Amino acid sequence: MSFLEVKNLNISYPTRKETIVASKDVEFTLERGEILGIVGESGSGKSTIANAIINLIDPPGEITSGSIKMDNNELRDNEELIQKIRGKKIGFVFQDPQTSLNPLFRIKDQLIETIQTHLNLNYQDALKKSIQLLEEVGIDNAEKRIEDYPHQFSGGMRQRVVIALAISCEPDLIIADEPTTALDVSIQHQILELLKDLTKKRNLGVIIITHDMGVIAETTDRVIVMRHGLIVEQGDTKELLTNPKSNEARSLVISVPPTNKKIDRFRLISPDGKEITADSKNLTKKIIKTWGVREKNENKKILQLTAVTKIFDDKSLVSNFSFGSKAESTNKVEKAVDNVSFELFEGETLGLVGESGSGKSTIAKIITGLVGPSNGEIFYNDISLYNSKRKYQIDKSRGQIQMIFQDPYSSLNPRFKVRDIISEPIKLFQKNINKNELTQNMYDLIDIVGMTRQSLDRYPHEFSGGQRQRISIARALATRPRLLICDEPTSALDVSIQAQVLNLLKDIQDELHLTMLFISHDLPVIRQMCNRIVVLKNGSVCETKETEELFNNPAHPYTKELIRLMPKIESII
Amino acid sequence: MIYKTFNKIYDTDIGYSFFKSKIAVISSTILFIILLCSVFAGVVSPYNPFDPATVSLMDAFTPPSWSEGGSSSFILGTDQQGRDMFSTIIYGSRISLIVGFASILFAMVLGVFLGVTAGYIGGKYEIVVMRVTDVQLTIPSILMALLVNGIAKSFISQSMHNDMAIYVLIFAIGISEWPQFARVSRASTLVEKNKEYVSASRIIGLSNILIMFKHILPNILRPLLVIATIGLALAIITESTLSFLGVGVPPTTPSLGTLIRFGNSFLFSGEWWITFFPAIFLIILALSINLLGDWMRDALNPKLKIR
Numbered sequence: 119m120s121f122l123e124v125k126n127l128n129i130s131y132p133t134r135k136e137t138i139v140a141s142k143d144v145e146f147t148l149e150r151g152e153i154l155g156i157v158g159e160s161g162s163g164k165s166t167i168a169n170a171i172i173n174l175i176d177p178p179g180e181i182t183s184g185s186i187k188m189d190n191n192e193l194r195d196n197e198e199l200i201q202k203i204r205g206k207k208i209g210f211v212f213q214d215p216q217t218s219l220n221p222l223f224r225i226k227d228q229l230i231e232t233i234q235t236h237l238n239l240n241y242q243d244a245l246k247k248s249i250q251l252l253e254e255v256g257i258d259n260a261e262k263r264i265e266d267y268p269h270q271f272s273g274g275m276r277q278r279v280v281i282a283l284a285i286s287c288e289p290d291l292i293i294a295d296e297p298t299t300a301l302d303v304s305i306q307h308q309i310l311e312l313l314k315d316l317t318k319k320r321n322l323g324v325i326i327i328t329h330d331m332g333v334i335a336e337t338t339d340r341v342i343v344m345r346h347g348l349i350v351e352q353g354d355t356k357e358l359l360t361n362p363k364s365n366e367a368r369s370l371v372i373s374v375p376p377t378n379k380k381i382d383r384f385r386l387i388s389p390d391g392k393e394i395t396a397d398s399k400n401l402t403k404k405i406i407k408t409w410g411v412r413e414k415n416e417n418k419k420i421l422q423l424t425a426v427t428k429i430f431d432d433k434s435l436v437s438n439f440s441f442g443s444k445a446e447s448t449n450k451v452e453k454a455v456d457n458v459s460f461e462l463f464e465g466e467t468l469g470l471v472g473e474s475g476s477g478k479s480t481i482a483k484i485i486t487g488l489v490g491p492s493n494g495e496i497f498y499n500d501i502s503l504y505n506s507k508r509k510y511q512i513d514k515s516r517g518q519i520q521m522i523f524q525d526p527y528s529s530l531n532p533r534f535k536v537r538d539i540i541s542e543p544i545k546l547f548q549k550n551i552n553k554n555e556l557t558q559n560m561y562d563l564i565d566i567v568g569m570t571r572q573s574l575d576r577y578p579h580e581f582s583g584g585q586r587q588r589i590s591i592a593r594a595l596a597t598r599p600r601l602l603i604c605d606e607p608t609s610a611l612d613v614s615i616q617a618q619v620l621n622l623l624k625d626i627q628d629e630l631h632l633t634m635l636f637i638s639h640d641l642p643v644i645r646q647m648c649n650r651i652v653v654l655k656n657g658s659v660c661e662t663k664e665t666e667e668l669f670n671n672p673a674h675p676y677t678k679e680l681i682r683l684m685p686k687i688e689s690i691i
Numbered sequence: 692m693i694y695k696t697f698n699k700i701y702d703t704d705i706g707y708s709f710f711k712s713k714i715a716v717i718s719s720t721i722l723f724i725i726l727l728c729s730v731f732a733g734v735v736s737p738y739n740p741f742d743p744a745t746v747s748l749m750d751a752f753t754p755p756s757w758s759e760g761g762s763s764s765f766i767l768g769t770d771q772q773g774r775d776m777f778s779t780i781i782y783g784s785r786i787s788l789i790v791g792f793a794s795i796l797f798a799m800v801l802g803v804f805l806g807v808t809a810g811y812i813g814g815k816y817e818i819v820v821m822r823v824t825d826v827q828l829t830i831p832s833i834l835m836a837l838l839v840n841g842i843a844k845s846f847i848s849q850s851m852h853n854d855m856a857i858y859v860l861i862f863a864i865g866i867s868e869w870p871q872f873a874r875v876s877r878a879s880t881l882v883e884k885n886k887e888y889v890s891a892s893r894i895i896g897l898s899n900i901l902i903m904f905k906h907i908l909p910n911i912l913r914p915l916l917v918i919a920t921i922g923l924a925l926a927i928i929t930e931s932t933l934s935f936l937g938v939g940v941p942p943t944t945p946s947l948g949t950l951i952r953f954g955n956s957f958l959f960s961g962e963w964w965i966t967f968f969p970a971i972f973l974i975i976l977a978l979s980i981n982l983l984g985d986w987m988r989d990a991l992n993p994k995l996k997i998r
Contacts, residue, residue, distance in 0.1 A: 134707065486894045512896050521894050529887035533909040543895045590891075597895060 120147035121323050122171075122291060127184035129166055129175065129347075140166040140179065141347045150290065153317055153324045155338035155355065157331065157370065159612040160583075163347040164327045168293045171325075172208055173200045188291065206236040209284025213296040215276035219268040225252075225279055226264045229286055236287040251282040255312060273474075274305030278312070285316060291323045292316075298333060302473035302639065307683040310337050329612060331374045332642075332685025335359055343367045359687065373617035375642035377686045380666065383624065384617035384646070419500075420601060420633050421462040421485070426494030428455035428480055428657075454480045455491070456657040462601070467627065467634040469648030469665070471641060471680075477657040478637045482605045485635070486521050487512055498601070517547050517597030524606040526586035530578040536589055537574040540564065543596040563592040568622060584615035591622065595630075602627075603635045608643065620647060641684045645669060653677050708990045715986040718979035725976055729785035736778035737764075741944065748773050752957075755964050768964040770953060776964060779950060780972050786946035787976075790860055791927040795919055797865030798926075802872025803908070803915060809873070810880030811903050821877065824870040832867035832929055839863035840938045853941040860939055864926050871918050879911035913991045920984035924977040931973055947973045 129141040140163045148154050156164045169175050171186055173193065186193045188207070193200055204210075212218040220228060229248035233239060239247065245264075252260035255278040268276055277297065284292055294313065298306035314337055317324050326338060334341055334355060341359075342352040343366055351364040362368045369387040455477040462468050470478045483489040485496060487503065487510030496503045498515055505511055523529040530539055540560050544551065551559070561571055567588040578586055587607060594602060604623065608616040620643065627634055636647050644651060644665075651668050653660040653676065660674040672678045700706040709715050728735045738745050750773035754761045761768065767776035809820040827835075843859040844852065883889060884907065892902045927947075933939035934948025935955075942949055947969050954966025 483890075486890075488890055488893060517896055519894070521891065523887040523891065525887055529891055531888040531892075531906055531910070534906075542892075542897070546896060593891065593895075 121150045121189065122148040123185075123187040124167070124171070125185045125187070127167065127170060127186065128182045129163075129170055129179060130182050131179040133178070139347050141170070144184070144347075144349055146342055146349065146352060148291070148323045148325065150323050151317060151321045152340065153314070153326060153338045155334040155341040156325060156327045156344060157329065157334050157341060158344035158366075159329065159370075159614065161346075162344040164344055165295055166347075168210075168295050168325065168327055170194075171291075171293060172204050172210060173197065202236075205232055205289075206287045207289050207291060209281075209287075209289040209292045211277070211280050211284050211292065211294040211297045214300050215273055215280055216300070218280050219276060219283075221268050224265055224267055225271075228279075229264070229283060232283055233286050248282075248286070251286055252279070254285075254316075255279070255282045256308070257282075274301055274308065277301060277305070277309055281309070281312060281316075285320070285322075288320070289322065291325070293325045293327075295327045296329070297326065299328070299330070303641070303680060303683050303685075304473070306333075306685070310685075313337065330685065331359070331370060331613065331687050332377075335687045335689055336685045343370065369614050371687075373614040374687050375617075375620075375640075375646045376688065377642045377645065377684060378688050380645055384621050386614065386617055386621070415464050416466070418464045419461050420464045420498065421635075422495075422497040423461070423481075423485075424459045424495045424497075426455055426458045426481070426484060426491050426496060427453060428477070428484060428489065429453050429492045453657050455484070457494075458654070458657070458659055459494075460652050460659065460662055462633055462635060464600075464633050465627075465631050466649045467636050467647055469644040469651040470635065470637045470654060471639065471644050471651055472654035473639060475656070476654040478639075478654055479605055480657075481654075482521065482603050482635070482637055485603060486519055517543065518600045519603065520594035520597055520599035520601070521603040521605060522587070522590050522594050522607045525610055526583045526590060527610075529590050530586055530593075532578055535575060535577055536564075539578075539589065540574070540592050540596055543593060547597050559596075563595055566595070566626065567592045582615075583611050584619060587611065587619050588622065591619075591626070595626070599632065601633045601635065603637070605637045606639070607636075609638065609640065616643070623647070641680060653680070705990055709986070712986050712990075714982050715990075718982040718986075721975060721979045722983060725784060725979075726788070728781050729788050732778075732781045732785050736775070736781045738775040738778040740774040740779040740782055746773050752962050754962075767968050770950075770965045771957065771962075776968055779945060780947070780969055783945050783947045783950050783969060784972065784976065786857070786940055786944060787927050787930055787948070787973075790857060790864065790930045790940070790946065791923050793861045794864035794926045794930075795868065795923050797861060798868035798922065799872050799915065799919055801865065802869035803876045805869070806873035806876030807880050807903050807908060807911075810877040811884055811899065811907065817877075820873065824873045827867070827870045830867070832864070832925075833932060835867035836860075836863035836929060836933055837936075837938060839866060840933070853943065856939070856941050857944075860930060860933065863933070864929050867929070868922055868926060871922060872915060875914050875918055876911055879914060880907055883907045883910050917984060917988045917991060920987055921981060924980035924984065927973070927980070928977055947976075 124144060124146050127141055127144040128139070131138040131140055144163075144167060146154070156167065158164050166175065166179070170181055171193065173195075175181065181194055184194065188203070191199065193203070219225075223231075226245065226248060229251065230241065230244045233244045233247055234241075237244075249260045249264055252264060257263055257275060257278055263271075268279070271279060281297075292313070297313070298309050301309065310333065313324060313326070316322060326333070328334060338355045340353065341355045343350050343358070343362075343364065345366045350366045351358060351362065358367060359371055362371050365387060372385050372387055375384070458477070458481060460468070470481060472478050480489060484491045485503070490504065490508050490510065498519065501511075503511055503515065534542075537560065540563055541556060544556060544559050548555075560574060564571055564574060569585065569588055569592070573581070573585075573589075578589065581589065607623070608619050611619060623634070624647070626632060634647075636644065638644050638647075648665050650662065651665055652662045653668070653674065655676050660676050661668070661672075663673075668677065669681060672681055701710060709719075733739065740746065750762075750765065750769050751771050753765050753769040753773075755768040755776075756763050756766050765775050765777070767780070769775055770779065805820050805824075809817040840859060840863055843855070843863075847855050847859075880903075889902060889906060892906055897906075930939060930946060931948030931951065934946050935952045937952065939948055940946045942953070945953070950969035951966050951973070954962070954964075954969065957963075957965050
C-alpha cells in the first residue's frame, strides 16, 4: 500500500457550451520520502490534480469519479476529514509568494494561527515552534523577523515563510504548485534544495508541479507528463528524461534549450511524432524584395549606450510620461540603471541577462523612449536619441527600433483585429500606400511569422500565447526595423512554443539582417540566442563577453554563481 | 434571418446573461416601449396637448376613465387646462428623455475627455483636473443645476428664456454629472496605459491623441457604459426635480416634473390623477433604467462572469 494513491480520477468543468475534461483517468502513487514531479504545458491539468487532492476545485469544476486515498483513507468528497487534514497532514506551497501570505498579519500570527488550529499547543509553545520552523527554512535572526509583516520580506524569503507554514504542523505530504516560477535563479536553487532537504529529513511525500524541465531534472525522483488532462507517460525521472517514449514527453524534452552547448536551431516534434524541419527561409524572399537588400556591415556600431543611469525617485528628472515609474520606484535599489555602457554591432544579437530588479527592462524602455534616462547618452547610428532637454527624438529612429514584449496577453490591443494591429504601423510609415500594396504587405508579414492569412480577420483573444507572440513579431516588423528589442519574449510561453518562437526569431534575423537586443533571465535561452552577453546586477554591468567565452570562462563571481545555479536538464543525463 | 441573428446574440456571453436575467429582459422591454412611445408620440398619443385647437377648457379635471365621471376619450383623465393626461405624459416623457440623454452625453464627452487626458498625460495637468473634479463632487448636483439656471436667467432675456430653457437644463445637469465619468475614465486609463500594447503603440510612433482615443478609449468603455446608464436615470430625476421646483422646462412644453408640479396643487382638492400618473410613470422609467444598469454592471464585470 502506498502513502498516496490516486485512482481513476476524472475531473470536469461543465460550462455553458461544453464540458471541459481537466483530468481523465489519472492514476499515480506516491511514497514517503519521494519527490514526484508533474510536468506539462499550460492547460494540461497539472494544478487541477493538486487542487483535487485537497478538495479545493473551483466551482463549477467537480470530481466525477475516482478515488484519492492517503494512508488508505478516502479523501474524495469527505469534506470533514479533508478539513482536518488540510494544513495538518497536507501542506501546500503556492506559486506566488506575493499573494499567498495575508499582508495584514505578522508572520508570527499566521504561523501561530495555523499551528494552534491543528496542534494542541499553548501560545508560548506555538511561538517557540514557529521560531524553530523559520530557522529550519533558513531565515536568519528568526526571533526578530517573526514580528515582521510579509511586505518586509523579499520574494524568496516569503516563499520560505510559505514553506515554513506548509511544514508547520508536521505534514506527511507537501504539494508545491510552481513553487519557484516567480523567483530568481539563485533563490530558486535555495528553495529547491530546502524542499529536497526537508523531504529526506522528515520523510515527506512531495509533489512538485512545474513546467520547467530543469527543475524536474534537479529535484524529482519520479515524473508524470500530462497533456490535455491525460497522463501520457510516467516513470523514473532519469529514465524518462533520457529516453522519453511518448511524443509529448519527447517534444517536451527535446525543445528544452541545452545549457551546455550552443545549437543552431531547436528541434521540434509535431503531435504525431515527426520532426518539424521546415523553416521560414523562402517566405522572407518577398519581404526582402519590398524592403530592399540590406548589406550587413558587422563592424558598424548601430547602438551605443554610454554611462546611462536611471534614478526613479528623482522627480525632477522623470518626464511626465514615464510609464511604469510608479511601480518600479518601490524597488529598494535607488538606481534602477547605474552607469551602463555597451554597444551593439549590426547583425549581432546581444543578450542582457540578470535577475529581477537588475534593470534590464528599464534599459529597453530607455532605448525605446518609454522612460527617459537620468544621465548618459544613447546613440543610434551615431545620432543621439535624446536631445539636450532629455526628450526622446522618436523622429530620429523612424520606426527602426522596435520591441517585442513579455506578456502576449497584454501586448495586443484586445479591441483591434489582427488586420488593424498590423496595418496601423504600415500606414503610419507609408502615408500614401494603396490598398493592394497594403494587403500585400500584410500578407507578407503574416506569412513570415507563420500564421494563416485568415487570422487577419480575428481578434487577439482567439489566439494562443505563442500565436499572439507571432502577431506581436509581425507588428514589430511592420515598420521595417533594423534593431529589434526582445524583452523576455518567451518567458510566458510553454517550452515547445518557446522553441518555435526562438527559431522564428533566429530565421527572421538571419534573413533580414536584423540586430537584436535579447533580454532574458533564462541563461540557457540566452546561450542559444546571443553572440555576446551583458550580465547585469542591481543596475550595473558585471561583465560583457562573447557567449561561449562567458559560459566556459566566467570571470565575475556573480556570473559564476548564476551559471552554477541554473537548473540543468543535463545534470541527470 | 431574425432567428439566426437572435441565436447569434444568444450565443455571446452578454446575450446569454441578458436572457437569463428576468429583470434585465423586463426592464429593457419597458424601456423600449417608453422610448418607442416618446419617439412616435404624435402617432401613439390620442391628442396633441400642445395644440391649443384640440384642447377645450370644458374638459378640465375629467377623472380617469374607470372612475365616476370619467370619460372613455380621456383614459387617464385631464388636467386643469383640459389636456389629456395620457398624451401629456407621453409628450412629457419625450422632453424628459431628451434632456436626460443629452445631458449624459454632454457629461460623458466632457468627463471622458478630461479623465482620459488626465490619466494619460499625468503630471500637473492631472492634479489640476482631478482637484477640480473633487471640488465639483462636493457641490450637490441640484444646487449646481440651480446655480447654472440662476446665472443663465440673469444673462438671457425673458423672451429668449423659454426657448433656451432646455439647453440651459442640459448644460446644468451635464456639468454636475461629469466628475463621475472623469474619475472612472482616469482610473481605467491608468490601468490601460501600463499595458504593453500602449507601449508598443508609443514605440511605433503613434501620436498621443491616437493612443488615447483610438487605443485606450475602446478598452475603457465598459465601466463608462454602466455609469452612463445609471447616470441617465439620475439625470431624468434631476430634470424632474428642477422642473418640479419651477426652474426647469417652461410650462408650455411640460416635462414629467412640470406635470407633477401642476398636479401637486390639486392633490388635496381631490384631483389626484394629475400628479399621480406622471409620478408613477417617472418611477417606472427611472427604475427600469436603474435595474438595467445594475444588470449591466454585473454582466460586464469579468470577475462576476456567469459561466
